[in-house]
Amino acid sequence: MQYDARAMKAQRCRCVGLIACCSLLAMGLSLPASAATDLSEKAAATAAPAATTLRISLDDAVALFLRQNLDLLMAKFGIESAKGQQITAKLFPNPTVSIGTLSAYTQGRNIGNSGQLFGQVQQLFELAGKRGYRIESAGFGTQSVEAAFEDAVRQLTFTVKDAYNRTQLAQRRLALAEENRDRFSRILDVNTIRFKKGYIAEVDLIRIRLQFIDFQSQVIQSIQEGDTARGDLRQLLRVSPATGLELTSEFDYKRIDPDINRLRTMALDARPDVRSKRFTMSQREAELKLARAYRIPDVTVGGGYAVQGSKGPDNQGQLALNLGLPLPLFNRNQGGIVQAEVAVQSAEADLSKTLNQVENEVDVAYRNLLQSRRLVEAFLGGVLDDARSTFTIVERAYERGGATILDLLDAARTSRTIQQNYFEALFSYQRHVIQLESAVGQEILL
Structure with a gap:
């Protein structure tokens, strides 16, 4: 065969x-x-695994990232550990059980004829609301850890969206580079024939060939950029390199005009890192109240029963009741109170710093959004179409002999530069949109 x-x-x-x-x-x-x-x-x-393609939108990418990494992030931030501390704070002190013997060794007595066996149970009772303050502190600690986890999700969501948009930008660059390469490939073929017939000079053919090579190198560079961007996105989504990614969200301009005053209010009220700092400050205040409560000593109450030996003086059992109270003569937790007061001041300063940082982040992101929006709208106002049409007009004029090769090359480079700059401006605009969303702490509706 x-x-x-x-x-x-x-x-x-x-x-x-x-x-x-x-x-x-x-x-x-x-x-x-x-x-x-x-x-x-x-x-x-040696058989190669079957390739698969994952069709995914921007929202799907974020959801997949969270689904693949949520358990790992929760373990990293110790949310379950904080909940365990909250359970521990609610527990009462354990009682103490003691058993002992007592015997006399004078006048012929010993443990056999005058021994006494006694048992006692003691329980510590915390006063001044110590247990309540401890529960309050642990509760705020858990809320602070949960808010810090939400803040990590906020920042990582920005990373996923940015990687998704970078992949889209690389795809648009590649499409533009391939379009220019194919267009100049046809121009090169036509002018090669014209050169052989003696209609154009060799130097003009060389210039066209060099421009074609330039567009071909741009195609290769765009492919490399796209592979890098898709690799970064796959790593975030924990997707195999053998899986192809087909991005379904549109890489187009959608105008948003948010209210800056409303955004500032939203950020200061709802942003996770602000809530985490506020919960931390409340926790430090609860710890200060607990430290002050330790100035009041706790009470230990105990009770027991003693049984005498068979040859004791009266051969009867005895009941015992005792009350223990430390005298706060020297240690009234002075050092603990000072430390707790410093912790409150530190938490308050940290919260103030975070609020100022959030306000500035929102303001900068908003101003960047306005400027990038102006740039995109300037391209869409006619510059982009003018660059494309100019290239087509010059190309047709060159074919009829009404334009020089330098005019053609200049029109091609200008068209390419304008379109690439538009893609860059559109990517910058979308990045500033998600930066503003990240600064506010929630999605901005169109």
């Missing part, structure tokens, strides 16, 4: 064993069973 060389190259790796066996059988040869099995196993081992 004759096989065409091109057909052989198109066969899948998984068919190598079968083709080899069939070829040998056709020539009258036979393979041992073990050899055939080894050959099949090698072919299966």
